[in-house]
Amino acid sequence: xxxxxxxxxxxxxxxVLLTSAATAATDDQQPVVIKEPQYGEVxxxxxxxxxxxxxxxxxxxxxxxxxxxxxxxxxxxLGGMYLSYGHHSEAAEIFERLLADKxxxxxxxRTWFFLAKIWYQRxxxxxxxxxxxxxxxxxxxxxxxxxxxxxxxxxxxxxQYDEAIARLQSWNGRTEWASYARFNVGVALARSGRIDEAxxxxxxxxxxxxxxxxxxxxxxxANLALGYALLxxxxxxxxxxxxxxxxxxxxxxxxxxxxxxxxxxEMENYDRALVPWMELRGRDLLDSAVQESMxxxxxxxxxxxxxxxxxxxxxxxxxxxxxxxxxxxxxxxxIESGAFFDEFIExxxxxxxxxxxxxxxxxxxxxxxxxFHLLATHEFQEGLKNYRDLTYLHRNLDxxxxxxxxxxxxxxxxxxxxxxxxxxxxxxxxxxxxxxxxSSKLGFDAxxxxxxxxxxxxxxxSESEFRMWGEVAELGNSPALLSGIPEAAEVQDKIDLLKxxxxxxxxxxxxxRLWGVRRDLHGTGEALVETQRSRRQIDEAIVRExxxxxxxxxxxxxxxxxxxxxxxxxxxxxxxxxxxxxxxxIGELQAQRDRLDIYMIQARFALAAIYDVASIAGDELE
Amino acid sequence: xxxxxxxxxxxxxxxxxxxxxxxxxxxxxxxQSLKKEVLDLNRDLFLLEEELLFPxxxxxxxxxxxxxxxxxxxxxxxxxxxxxxxANYLYTEREADAxxxxxxxxxxxxxxxxGEHELIAVFIGHGPNVREYRRGATMSFDKGIGAKYVELExxxxxxxxQPEFVIKEWE
Numbered sequence: 001x002x003x004x005x006x007x008x009x010x011x012x013x014x015x016v017l018l019t020s021a022a023t024a025a026t027d028d029q030q031p032v033v034i035k036e037p038q039y040g041e042v043x044x045x046x047x048x049x050x051x052x053x054x055x056x057x058x059x060x061x062x063x064x065x066x067x068x069x070x071x072x073x074x075x076x077x078l079g080g081m082y083l084s085y086g087h088h089s090e091a092a093e094i095f096e097r098l099l100a101d102k103x104x105x106x107x108x109x110r111t112w113f114f115l116a117k118i119w120y121q122r123x124x125x126x127x128x129x130x131x132x133x134x135x136x137x138x139x140x141x142x143x144x145x146x147x148x149x150x151x152x153x154x155x156x157x158x159x160q161y162d163e164a165i166a167r168l169q170s171w172n173g174r175t176e177w178a179s180y181a182r183f184n185v186g187v188a189l190a191r192s193g194r195i196d197e198a199x200x201x202x203x204x205x206x207x208x209x210x211x212x213x214x215x216x217x218x219x220x221x222a223n224l225a226l227g228y229a230l231l232x233x234x235x236x237x238x239x240x241x242x243x244x245x246x247x248x249x250x251x252x253x254x255x256x257x258x259x260x261x262x263x264x265x266e267m268e269n270y271d272r273a274l275v276p277w278m279e280l281r282g283r284d285l286l287d288s289a290v291q292e293s294m295x296x297x298x299x300x301x302x303x304x305x306x307x308x309x310x311x312x313x314x315x316x317x318x319x320x321x322x323x324x325x326x327x328x329x330x331x332x333x334x335i336e337s338g339a340f341f342d343e344f345i346e347x348x349x350x351x352x353x354x355x356x357x358x359x360x361x362x363x364x365x366x367x368x369x370x371x372f373h374l375l376a377t378h379e380f381q382e383g384l385k386n387y388r389d390l391t392y393l394h395r396n397l398d399x400x401x402x403x404x405x406x407x408x409x410x411x412x413x414x415x416x417x418x419x420x421x422x423x424x425x426x427x428x429x430x431x432x433x434x435x436x437x438x439s440s441k442l443g444f445d446a447x448x449x450x451x452x453x454x455x456x457x458x459x460x461x462s463e464s465e466f467r468m469w470g471e472v473a474e475l476g477n478s479p480a481l482l483s484g485i486p487e488a489a490e491v492q493d494k495i496d497l498l499k500x501x502x503x504x505x506x507x508x509x510x511x512x513r514l515w516g517v518r519r520d521l522h523g524t525g526e527a528l529v530e531t532q533r534s535r536r537q538i539d540e541a542i543v544r545e546x547x548x549x550x551x552x553x554x555x556x557x558x559x560x561x562x563x564x565x566x567x568x569x570x571x572x573x574x575x576x577x578x579x580x581x582x583x584x585x586i587g588e589l590q591a592q593r594d595r596l597d598i599y600m601i602q603a604r605f606a607l608a609a610i611y612d613v614a615s616i617a618g619d620e621l622e
Numbered sequence: 623x624x625x626x627x628x629x630x631x632x633x634x635x636x637x638x639x640x641x642x643x644x645x646x647x648x649x650x651x652x653x654q655s656l657k658k659e660v661l662d663l664n665r666d667l668f669l670l671e672e673e674l675l676f677p678x679x680x681x682x683x684x685x686x687x688x689x690x691x692x693x694x695x696x697x698x699x700x701x702x703x704x705x706x707x708x709a710n711y712l713y714t715e716r717e718a719d720a721x722x723x724x725x726x727x728x729x730x731x732x733x734x735x736x737g738e739h740e741l742i743a744v745f746i747g748h749g750p751n752v753r754e755y756r757r758g759a760t761m762s763f764d765k766g767i768g769a770k771y772v773e774l775e776x777x778x779x780x781x782x783x784q785p786e787f788v789i790k791e792w793e
Contacts, residue, residue, distance in 0.1 A: 034687070034724065034726060037683070037685045037726050037728070037771050037773070037792055039726075040685070040687060040724065040725060040726025041685070041725070041726050041727070041728050043720070043723075043724055043725040043726065044717075044720050044721070044725030044726055044727050045720075045725070046720075046725070047719065047720035047723045047724070047725045048716050048717065048719075048720045048725075052661075052664075055661055056661060056664040056665055056668055057668070059661065059662070059664075059665040060665045060668045060669050060672075063665060063669060064669070085657070086657075087654060087657045087658065087661075088654070089651075089654045090654070090657075090658060122646070122647075122650055123643040123646050123647055123650075124647065125643075379642060379643070379646055382646070382650070383646060383649075386649065386650060386653045389653065389657065390653060390656070393656060393657070393660045396660065396664065397660065397663075400663075400664070400667050403667075403671070404667070407670070407671070407674055410674070411674070552670070552673065552674060555666075555670050556670065556674075559663075559666065559667060559670065562663060563663065566656070566659060566660060566663060569656060570656055570660070573649065573652045573653060573656055576649050576652070577649050577653070580645060580646065580649055584642070
């Protein structure tokens with residue numbers, strides 16, 4: 001088993017997605033050996049949370065059947081990565097297919113819950129509810145709590161208050177979750193007009209003794225919600241008590257102070273109303289409660305007949321509102337120009353994509369102070385994520401567009417070089433005359449067969465032996481040998497001896513020589529077969545390469561318009577997404593400006609009324 | 623839990639919220655389908671790029687893997703093929719961490735002719751006791767027809783309490 005390529009099992013991989021990495025790392029699961037480097041490569045990007053390249057590599061490896069050994073893990077990992085990348089529809093499809101029977105209950109439940117949370121945050125209430133319906137078996141306590149809360153929150157957001165109340169009312173724990181549940185019940189009751197029941201629930205929360213900051217903030221929220229619900233219901237006296245329980249320095253104090261003042265004013269106790277309202281005077285004018293207090297103060301003063309003081313306060317308010325309104329106008333223009341989103345993208349490295357990303361700081365600029373609380377809303381955050389993801393896709397397509405241009409040039413250059421070399425190669429191949437060589441070899445085979453058949457030992461003589469045989473034979477034909485002299489007979493004997501020795505040697509070696517020549521001929525035959533094979537390979541390579549050029553060319557040329565088409569669609573969707581975000585941001589700013597405009601009109605009317613009263617009083621004095 | 627707003631403010635907003643949610647959803651569905659299409663396109667482009675630049679018959683891929691990594695903090699790796707330096711890669715902390723957790727890094731892709739080749743890899747980092755560490759490893763390999771995968775593996779030798787560097791063909 002190869003060492004060094006162990007990774008956690010697929011269940012653990014999913015846990016990595018669903019819980020913190022630290023928890024996952026300490027979990028003792030069966031290790032998995034990485035058998036295919038392509039799978040390890042996917043993990044390399046996955047562990048760096050670079051989900052886009054990880055998904056691309058996984059899809060590519062799967063397409064080439066390079067993940068056969070890790071098929072099941074890879075599929076689950078893909079679902080998890082789609083989820084992390086914010087491609088929740090594709091993730092849900094995979095989970096629906098895989099989670100039915102291949103993983104244990106705990107992992108499956110956690111995954112469905114995680115998916116439900118994403119659907120909810122993206123505003124897909126029906127799908128979130130459906131994902132929650134997949135939870136089954138005994139859930140761990142914490143998951144059960146969270147799932148119940150999420151389910152109830154979905155109902156509240158969908159306006160199904162009674163159903164939400166029914167679900168949450170049975171929950172009587174003393175934990176933080178139980179407090180949140182009670183708060184949600186209280187708010188749902190108040191929204192459905194059941195003020196007395198809301199009072200009972202929210203009062204209990206408003207009087208609790210919190211043991212941490214989170215619960216302290218929840219207590220303030222409960223008191224604020226109850227106070228305003230009672231004010232709305234015409235119960236100013238009852239509203240005062242919860243509103244006064246809100247901390248003076250907390251994030252809800254401005255609204256509470258304003259509410260306390262209105263409760264007193266409703267009871268015509270203007271002196272007392274001025275106390276909390278005056279406290280608001282020095283606070284941040286961006287807060288709507290502070291803005292409203294600037295009108296409320298002179299209103300109370302006028303009621304107390306401090307007319308000149310009231311007039312001064314109205315004048316101050318009109319000036320402050322006017323300045324703020326002008327700033328809002330400039331901000332709206334800035335956002336309408338699109339510059340705000342360009343700055344946002346410029347400041348963002350876009351190196352890590354995915355659902356986990358969250359914008360923590362808006363680009364510095366005059367608009368940021370107005371938009372800060374938009375960051376807390378799911379719609380704006382999720383919209384920004386989409387905007388960011390689309391920008392990433394656009395850059396990705398841009399890069400590919402450049403690369404494809406390069407590839408197309410590269411392919412054309414290669415094709416040109418191929419076309420230039422091909423005639424030279426063909427010429428060289430024709431010169432080689434392999435067919436002629438084969439026919440010669442066959443001729444040699446036939447000759448050798450004849451030599452063997454006739455035992456033509458002289459045919460196998462070496463060049464020197466053959467020359468020697470010729471010389472000896474020539475000597476034997478010399479006319480001098482026929483002279484009849486004894487020397488001639490002696491020479492004839494010697495010639496016969498020489499011929500005999502030569503023939504004997506050649507006959508003796510005949511079989512060996514025949515075998516040697518056959519072996520050489522056989523070798524030549526094999527070489528010729530190899531040459532023919534090479535030639536066929538060359539022919540095939542030529543055809544293959546031409547086909548490859550055509551196939552690659554087809555792909556390269558068809559991808560270019562595909563990229564271009566997709567870029568246009570990304571740009572269109574980017575524009576839609578931007579205009580959606582702009583409309584949220586501008587809608588928010590517009591609402592702030594409209595409120596200021598109304599306040600300004602109210603202040604002017606009130607001021608005019610004061611001047612009228614003063615003028616009538618002056619006339620009467622005269 | 624996001625009921626910051628007082629109930630009075632929430633009453634009129636419900637219809638507007640629903641309309642806004644529908645608008646968001648319509649755009650989000652476009653984004654979802656674009657993500658899928660761009661991912662599929664990237665897959666096709668990735669495969670095309672590989673086939674174009676590194677045809678299977680000449681392709682050799684060099685992968686880096688790590689096991690445990692207790693005795694070695696990886697900084698960089700350089701490799702030479704047949705005496706020529708072809709890659710010199712500096713690892714970020716995030717990348718080194720991904721290796722330790724089981725990721726495999728494709729360090730280099732090359733086109734090589736069939737036949738015998740020599741690979742030299744130099745691993746640079748910090749060994750036990752934060753000492754600077756520089757080790758080489760070498761391997762001869764035979765490139766046949768078809769793609770070849772070579773693994774540069776960093777392991778911990780418990781007995782020697784030292785890192786080990788091995789180059790081998792991916793099995």
